[in-house]
Amino acid sequence: MIRYFLNIVFMLAFALSGVQFAQADDDAFGQLVEQLGGSNLRNKVQVIEQIAALEDERALPVLEALMNNALYQRKSDNQFVFAADEDKQLRLTSVVSGEDLGLASSRDVRKVITNNSLRSQTRTLVAVTRLHSKKNEVKLAAVSELLKSPDASFLAPLDAAIAEEKNPSVLKALQVARGAILLGNESEVERLKAVKAMDGYNSKQVLTLLQAQLDVESSELVRKEINDVLGGLKRAETGYKFVEDLFFGLSLGSVLLLAAVGLAITFGVMGVINMAHGEMIMLGAYTTYVVQLLMPNHIEASLIVAVPAAFLVAGLMGVIIERGVIRFLYGRPLETLLATFGISLILQQLVRSVFSPLNRSVITPQWMSGSWEINGFLSLTYNRMYIVLFALAVLFGLMLLLKKSYFGLQMRAVTQNRAMASSMGIRTGWVDAMTFGLGSGIAGIAGVALSQLTNVGPNLGQSYIIDSFMVVVFGGVGNLWGTFVAAMGLGVANKFIEPLSGAVLAKILILVFIIMFIQRRPRGLFALKGRFVEG
Amino acid sequence: MPANSRLAWLLNDVAGKRLLAVVLAITVLVPILNLAVPADSFFHVPTYWVSLLGKYLCFALLALAVDLIWGYCGILSLGHGAFFALGGYAMGMYLMRQIGDRGVYGNPLLPDFMVFLNWQELPWYWYGFDNFAFAMLMVLLVPGILAFVFGWLTFRSRVTGVYLSIITQAMTYALMLAFFQNDMGFGGNNGLTDFKDILGFNLHADNTKVALYVLSGVALMIGYLLCRFVVSSKLGRVLVSIRDAESRTRFVGYRVEHYKLFVFVLSAMLAGVAGALYVPQVGIINPGEFSPINSIEIIIWVAVGGRGLLYGAVIGAILVNYGKTYFTGAFPEVWLFMLGGLFVVSTLFLPQGVVGVVQQWKQKRAERKAFKQVTPSASPQAKPDSSTAAVETAS
Amino acid sequence: MNVRTKHIPQHMLYVNGVTVSFDGFKALNNLSFVVAPGELRAIIGPNGAGKTTMMDVITGKVKPNQGDVFFRDTIDLTQHDEADIANLGIGRKFQKPTVIESLSIFENLELALVGNRGVFKSLFHTLSATQLARINEIIALVGLSERRNELAGALSHGQKQWLEIGMLLIQDPDLLLVDEPAAGMTDHETAMTAKLLREIAGERSVVVVEHDMEFIKALDCPVTVLHEGRVLAEGTLDQVQNNEQVIEVYLGR
Structure with a gap:
């Protein structure tokens, strides 16, 4: 204990004079690092204390590496390096110059020798150095x-x-x-x-x-105080846990929303039962995978490229399906269901044949990983935050398109009165194809988002199709706000039931609830009423 | 007009009589060719084929059940795989209890998977399944009661068309998730398997397999007769009128939901029987049977055969399943493409299935032959556009 | 023909203060009228006047938000569903002819024939000689004897209308609600239909909703004019046609 204390006093004294020291000799850090080699551990203790005292920005990484037993020397020139795993090799970075030294095999480097006592002293030094850091x-x-x-x-x-x-x-x-x-x-x-x-x-x-x-x-007094403080903290923890669950539920709801909103167009607006909707999502996810394969050096930008690409791929597939199959089946919803189910099988097998039945890995860009630490009880992951924002953006973009654009006007005209729209010169066939393409394209976009959350495999779509239908039907067919409320409601409900019953049971309970709900109100939460609805 | 005789429903069903004759023939012949003909003979049917054919017969019974509600009442149920599986599980539970202390862990009361999960006692819902009669009753009752409760809630609320299809699919999906759970007490992922014997007969013996095969054939014939009786009765015509014009039927004074409920429960029970006959022949039942794709595959058997005819469903089930056996063996990659294509082709180009194609071809030939004679061959089901009428749109 | 022995009610149909609203839109607004036993009544009104909704309320398809609907004085129709109401003795013909297209004409009538509607009764149902005779009688009445075994789907529009009227008659109802029976008929068929409906009335009450003024004239019966969900005028066709308000509604202001 005394030894520790002395060390620190020594170090502090050093710290005061460190500024001049660093100025006096630019390469003091480099010289000190050189002395970390060899096996003289007692000497190393002094060296690290001097390094810590330097107030050099490079000091902390070296100490941290030493603490984690991850400081290396390159065998060829005895240069001290950091090593990070990359593709089964090591990427070396010079400790002193910070220069990238390229890839090397683990045989090219030698670990700097440490022992437990050195590492624990390093830990102390690291903590102290950090406390004096300029960064909060x-x-x-x-x-x-x-x-x-x-x-x-x-x-x-x-x-x-x-x-x-x-x-x-x-x-x-x-x-x-x-x-x-x-x-x-x-x-x-x-x-x-x-x-x-x-x-x-x-x-x-x-x-x-x-x-x-x-x-x-x-002490009774202290106990009482502890209980008070604990009580307050626990209340705060419960509160933040609620916020976190809510956020999680909303992000889950956003995933549902993304998956369902395309269906809200094809099923809700056009009345087409597209069982291949899940496969449109899957195509979007695979498009993301292919985009990343095509631009391996720009992974950060890959998602931004993947969104329009997925929209085009899935949308085009949607147009092909509509023109090739569905248009012959209008007014026969049960047949449409069967035919599109067949298409979903074909697409699944196609993906299996082209990409193999195994899951493909899609890389998460740097800007989507990590989390926002709000306090000790609450941290929100970035990928989920982006998905919530993305889902909302897609929803509002779609609403805008339907309400404000000329295409949206044509689309509403065709769905409300086909004969009239046709006689006014609207090419109804073209509008049908484009509407279906739009719904499918949005499913493709959903696939890009989902590729960041789940495994990308041939069965990706299947797991979302039933959920998507439930959301659309629950929200009330033909009503985007209903879809939004239903998706968020189900997402949050799922998250809050989960701890009580387990994930799978929560899903079953939700399904049973929706089945019961549809039986009571067959036309959903926000159904239109009146005699024209059933016609 | 059918003669007003008690058996008119059977006597007037020409195609049905032919089908019954064929089923009867293979039910009798296959066992003889398997048991009585020496193994090296050209005419010998290997036991493997007997079980496979038995499986097809179970599927045919299942298809019959689906055709009864889809073809005649217009209810596209995507939940019949679940009724089939429930019947199968009821049978599987009996077979599990028959294993007794011959399991890996030798526990006389608990099936192996329960011992493995450290369960101390048999869950209450497993009681009684050691009794064959009770288990057979459950084969009928479990799917029947589920269909009753589900149908009662659904039909009363007038959920129809694709909405009904989607919630039956959700029901199946929920059941699949539930049966995958280990703590449900049905063996989780692995389901029920390693059966030893049924009513004291060794399940792996050729004689038992043949007996099960014969039973499947008999069940199919009885199922066909039952369905034919139902659809030929006035009830059958009420079902058709519900299919074609549900509101009209209501305003004539028929309580549509009661009729739907009756036929839904009957159909679910038939599916349960098919499942119960299927399980001892394939030796396993697991939650995969609940997967939505299975239910939807049944629909395609019926569609390929030709719906609303009963015999079309039987033909379709056997054709598609033979195709599946052949292609999954010969070109496994191609099978899903073919199945998917089958869905598309049969809905786009074969609204009446293969039976419809054959009928059309026959009709054309007959017209060419008998130039002057007018042949009244139009049976109610042969009407070309009755497929579209199956979709209830009027309200 | 009516085999049921019931006392003759004061009102066959009694509709009082019925209001039905769909999302704020009042399809029926305090609608009141009565139909006497044996009466033939025509109801006219512009599109959206509430004619179909009125029929929906009487036959139990739509429940009114307010008001009373009584059948034969004592039966509260708002408490019954469609099948019940049909069995109580109210028959309805739709605007668009709906017959069961994939059943034969004979089977259509067999289905509508008055009798037990229970599930198991129909499973073991066989036709008695009197029932068969009754079906043949109706088939002859609607002029489809020669086509009795053909599918109803093969009939022309007018013939479907007649078959549907036949289905209505064979239900043996006390009150018939007939929605635009003359639509799609030739002049000759229209005249025949009017004659048929006049014959039916007397034994039963008949309410006809129609647009065709010639047909209404041929019916020669009291007329009720509906407008915006309530009764605008009542009287003979001449009276109604000369009513200021009716002219205003029909010709616009």
Whole structure:
């Protein structure tokens, strides 16, 4: 313990003079890193302390790599490198210059030797270095580390950091970390202060720490305080859990909406039962896969290219299906159902023959991965956020198209009174084909979004077809708002039933609910009423 | 006009009599050719073929059930695979209980999969299935009651047409998800299998297989006669009128939902019997039988054969399944293309199925032969556009 | 012909203050009228006047939001469904002729023949000699004797109308609701139909909805004019035709 403390004092002293040191010799970092080689572990302890004291931006990555036992030397020139896995090889990056050194085999590099004690000292140094970082995220990450294993040795650097911290939210976090350390203090007053400092800090780690302290706490006063703070945190946790579930439900609903909105056009507006709708989604997903194959160096942009491409591929397929089969079956919905089911089998087998029956992997671009950490209890993943936004954009775009464009006008004219529209010079056949193409194209777009969430395989579409029909029928046929409400409602309901009953049972319950619902109100939530509806 | 005799419904059904004769012939001949003819003879029918044919006969009975409600009452049920599977599960449960302590774990009471899942006692719904008579009753009752409850809710609310099709499909899908669950107590993914014997007869013995085959043939014949009796009665004509003009039928004073319910339940029970005969012949029942594609495949058997005729369904089921056996063996890649194509072709070009094509061809030939004579060959079902009339649109 | 022994009611049909609205649109607006036993009544009105909705209410297809509909004084029709109402003795002919196209003419009439409508009764149903005679009688009445075994789908539009009237008659109803029976008929057929309906009335009450003024004239009966879901005028055809309001509604203002 004393040794730790001395180290830190030493390091702090060093830190004060570090600025000049770095200026005096530009390559001090490089020289120090060179000394990390070899097997003299005692020497390395001093070296890392000096590196930490440099206030060089390059210091933290080196220490982190060392901490994770992932610092290497290239055998050919003994240069120190970071290595990242890539295609079963290692991509090397120079530690000192940050230069990309290309791919190498694992035999070309040698790991820098460490041991447990060196690594644990490195961990301390990393935490302290982070606390002094200029970036708020790094400081918060350091606090999160500290909360995992609060140790008295961090008290001094924490105090130093608290003293100079200006940002209130970071200050709060630092104080929570300080509290976490003092929770084990002998003084009742200190413990009380520690608990108070933690009040209102939304973090699962704080929750665990306080829970653990409650089991060993002897003072009645502190116990009461802990209970108060815990109560508040748990309420916050429940609240945020609700928000998270709601978001999850909405994102699930958005997936349903994307899958169903195309069907709302073909089934809802045209009255065509397209059992191959799921396969249009599948085609969209495979289009994404092909687009990524075609532009392997621009994965980030691939989705943006894939959206119009999928729309075209699925839409074209839709037009072919409409002109080739469905137009001969208007007014015979049950036959349409059977014929389009046949088409769905053909498309599935086609994809199986062309791409193999195995699932294909679609890459998620950088900008879609990761999550938005709002606080310790709530984080929203980016891909789901984008899907919600995307689904809404598709829905409103479609509404705009139907309500405002000339094509939308023609489409509504044809569906309401075919003979009249035809006599006014609208090419009804063309409108039918385009409408069906539009519905199918939107299904294709849904496929692009789904490729980011699920496996892309020949059966992708099948799992969505029944859900999509349920959404459209539940919402009321021919009503896009109904489809929207139904999709979101079912998504959220599914998410909230799930913890009570398990995922599969939740799905079954929802299905049973919809079956019962349709039996009570065969025309859906937002059905039009009147004598013209049934005609 | 049919003679007003008690058996007119049977005597006037020329095509049906021919079909019954053929089914009777293969029901009698195949066992003889299998059991009495030496194995090296050209005429010998291998046991493998007996089971395969038995399977086809079960499918034919299932197709009959579907034709009864689709062809005559216009209800396109995408849930008959489920009734078939439920009948199969009821039989499977009996067969599981017959295994007794001969299972891998040797538990006299619990089937292997329950022991594997660490279950301590038999779930209540497995009680009674060790009794053959009880199990057979369940073969009828389980699909029948499900059809009754589902139909009662649906028909009363006047859910018709594609809406009905879609919710029957959702029902099947929900059942499939449920049966895949291990804690449902029906063996989860793997279903029920490893059967040993039925009523004390070894299921793997040739004699038992032949007996099951004969039973399937007999069941098909009885099923056909039953369906023919129903559709030839006044009830059958009410069904047709429901199919063609549901509102009209109501305003004439028929309680449409009762008629639909009757025929839906009857059809579900027939499907259950088909499932119960199918399971011991193939030796397994699993949740895959509930998958929506199975239900929709049955529809295509009927469509290919020619709907609204009863014998068309039998012919279609056997034709398509023979095709499936042949192509999945010879060109597995091609089969789904063919099946998919069959859906499209039969709806676009064969509204009356192969039977309709044959009838048309016969009619043309007859017209050419008997130039002066006018042959009144038009039977109610042979009407060219009755297929479109099956879709209830008037309201 | 009416074998049922019932007392003769004061009103065959009593409609009072019936309102039906679809999403705010009032298809029927406080509609009231009565039909006496044996009366023949014509109902006319421009498109959207509520004629079909009125029939829907009487036959149980649409439930009114407000108002009473009584049959034979005591039977509250709003409490019954279509099949019930048909069996109580109200027959309806649709605007578009709906016969069962894939059954023969004979079978169509057999289906409509008064009798038990239960599922199991129809499963084991056989025709008695008197029933057969009754069917033959009606077939002759509607002039389709020679085509009795042909499919109803093969009939012409006018013949389908007649078959449907035959189906109505064979149900032996006390009240017939007939929606545009003369549509698609030749002049001769129209005259025949008017004669037939006049003959039927007397034994039964008949309500005819029609557009064809010649046909109404041939019916020679009281006329009720509907407009915007309520009764605009009642009287003989001449009275109605000279009514200021009726002229205004029909000719526009």
